[in-house]
Amino acid sequence: MKAICIRCWNPDAVVNMDLDGTCQFECRECGECFDRDEVRAALDAMRKGWAKLLAWADAYPQEEEEPAAA
Numbered sequence: 001m002k003a004i005c006i007r008c009w010n011p012d013a014v015v016n017m018d019l020d021g022t023c024q025f026e027c028r029e030c031g032e033c034f035d036r037d038e039v040r041a042a043l044d045a046m047r048k049g050w051a052k053l054l055a056w057a058d059a060y061p062q063e064e065e066e067p068a069a070a
């Protein structure tokens with residue numbers, strides 16, 4: 001899986017490493033640039049957001065896979 005832009009989240013966007021400019025990574029799709037810390041912060045925020053939803057889904061009562069024939 002390739003790196004996805006943390007600004008537009010477009011899976012088809014190409015993110016370049018820009019070692020000459022002021023920004024570290026630049027998205028060809030939206031033109032936004034960002035650095036490593038911003039990537040980590042964005043991923044951490046996404047993980048935290050999903051953690052709540054996943055925990056809730058895990059705790060949600062599941063239907064029996066094979067209903068007891070009665």
Ligand SMILES: [Zn+2]
Pocket residue numbers: 005006007008009010013027028029030031032
């Ligand atoms: Zn982008």
